[in-house]
Amino acid sequence: MRIGIVAPVWFPVPPSGYGGIELVVSLLADGLVDAGHDVTLFASGGSSTKATLVTPMQEPPEPAELGNPWYDAFHALTAYQHVEGFDVVHDHAGVMGPVCGAMLGGSPPVVHTLHGPWTAPSRLLYRALSSRVHLVAISNAQAAENTEVHYAATVYNGIDLDAYPYREDKEDYLVYIGRANPDKGPAEAIRIARRVGLPLKMILKRGEPAERYYFEHEVEPLVAHDVELFENVPHATKVELLGRARAMVFPIRWPEPFGLVMVEAMACGTPVVTTNWGAAPELVDHGVTGFRAEGSDELADLLGKVDQIDPAACRARVEEHFSAEAMVRGYEAVYARVVGG
Numbered sequence: 001m002r003i004g005i006v007a008p009v010w011f012p013v014p015p016s017g018y019g020g021i022e023l024v025v026s027l028l029a030d031g032l033v034d035a036g037h038d039v040t041l042f043a044s045g046g047s048s049t050k051a052t053l054v055t056p057m058q059e060p061p062e063p064a065e066l067g068n069p070w071y072d073a074f075h076a077l078t079a080y081q082h083v084e085g086f087d088v089v090h091d092h093a094g095v096m097g098p099v100c101g102a103m104l105g106g107s108p109p110v111v112h113t114l115h116g117p118w119t120a121p122s123r124l125l126y127r128a129l130s131s132r133v134h135l136v137a138i139s140n141a142q143a144a145e146n147t148e149v150h151y152a153a154t155v156y157n158g159i160d161l162d163a164y165p166y167r168e169d170k171e172d173y174l175v176y177i178g179r180a181n182p183d184k185g186p187a188e189a190i191r192i193a194r195r196v197g198l199p200l201k202m203i204l205k206r207g208e209p210a211e212r213y214y215f216e217h218e219v220e221p222l223v224a225h226d227v228e229l230f231e232n233v234p235h236a237t238k239v240e241l242l243g244r245a246r247a248m249v250f251p252i253r254w255p256e257p258f259g260l261v262m263v264e265a266m267a268c269g270t271p272v273v274t275t276n277w278g279a280a281p282e283l284v285d286h287g288v289t290g291f292r293a294e295g296s297d298e299l300a301d302l303l304g305k306v307d308q309i310d311p312a313a314c315r316a317r318v319e320e321h322f323s324a325e326a327m328v329r330g331y332e333a334v335y336a337r338v339v340g341g
Contacts, residue, residue: 001335002038004086004108005029006093009057009075010066012046016234020260021115024157024327025092031328040086042079054082063207072096083108088335091133095125102132109338111136111152111331117257118145134338136331139279142257153334156282157258158327161319163235164267167243168311173199174303175245175270177238177261180206180215183254188296190222192249195300199226200249201241203233243268247290247306250274251299259283266290267318269311273302283322289314 007013007025014026022043029041029051039051045058056078061071076096083089083104091097091112101110110133116122126135126149134152137143143151174193178184186204193200206215223229230237242248248265256278263283265272272290274280284290290309291302320326 001087001339002085003032003040003335004079004083004089005032005039005041005051006076006079006089006091006097007041007043007047008093009044009060009071011044011060013041013043013049014047020157021092023159023260024115027158027160027324028090028327028331031324032332035328035332040082042075042082044075054079066208067094069095076100080104087339090331090335098126098129098133102129106132109134111334111338113138113155114142115257117255118142123148134334136334138258139282141255141279141282145255152338153330155327155330155334156322157260157263158322158324159260159263159267159318160324161267164239164264164318165243166267166269166311166315168269170246170270170311171244172246173201173244174247174249175201175203175241175265176249177203177242177264178205178250178252180204180211180219182214182218183252185251185253186215187218187222188251188253189249190219190227192251192296192300192303194226195296196303198246198303199228201228201230201245203230203238203241206231239264239268242270245270247303247309248272248274249299249303250280251296252277252280254278256280263318263322266314267322269314271306271309271311271314273299273306275299285313285317289317 011022013022015022029049032039033050041049041051042054044060045055056075072094073096076093080100086108089110091101098112112133113136130149137151137154176189242265258279262272266289272284276292286292293299
């Protein structure tokens with residue numbers, strides 16, 4: 001099958017640091033090539049892939065331009081001007097990607113993965129797009145948040161298990177990975193870790209203005225000797241921090257569409273203690289690969305039980321449901337259905 005994949009414009013594929021969507025796109029493109037498909041990847045300059053690479057922009061936009069609609073539109077329009085002859089196009093880009101795809105009228109068919117949360121404007125747009133592109137949810141929870149559109153399938157994001165060393169022996173600290181954002185709960189993670197008397201190592205993204213403001217006003221005042229901050233760490237550092245940790249604490253307070261960092265932790269054999277928001281119940285098997293609860297007090301109490309979790313069970317769950325191979329098989333099935341009408 002000849003497949004075109006449109007990545008977001010903002011980061012190279014794979015990303016050198018932050019960029020969960022770009023990591024998923026990289027694994028999918030390479031996995032489809034390994035499965036024998038003819039794949040063309042439309043991504044920013046600096047990308048590396050087994051697929052044929054086309055770079056509408058030779059360099060990704062500056063971080064301060066993240067979300068700029070002009071770059072998004074240029075990247076998407078340039079990519080879609082080159083899709084003639086593909087059996088299917090798989091779009092992971094921003095707003096303009098599926099809009100361009102809808103204008104093709106089904107020739108070739110366009111699959112669009114929904115990587116973000118539902119908002120009032122996105123509901124309006126995708127209601128108009130739903131009959132013209134094939135929408136794929138990344139969790140059943142995400143799909144349930146908007147029942148006004150038709151979904152071709154739910155396909156979980158996958159990771160390359162070889163890139164996540166399994167570690168059975170743990171050390172006495174907790175780990176947190178996420179944005180400096182109130183919905184992601186970094187300040188609450190500090191309070192929870194402090195309540196249970198364990199140091200916390202935080203890989204925190206705080207590059208955007210709103211993130212910096214929240215960090216300076218809500219997170220930084222809580223930082224003391226028992227909190228160690230990391231930013232823009234290489235992958236090897238991230239997986240080392242994940243693998244050695246007693247548990248990941250992830251007190252999210254929003255409908256997380258997926259939550260890749262929870263899968264990354266479990267792949268390293270590290271249990272996850274999180275809330276029941278969003279896709280967390282689909283990822284974390286309560287009592288088997290971690291624990292879920294609603295309030296901070298409950299999360300703190302459950303952290304005292306993480307020694308009951310078998311690290312091998314965490315790894316096994318990722319192997320079965322959230323591996324790159326499982327993701328590729330899921331999308332191959334979607335492509336076959338939409339190409340076959």
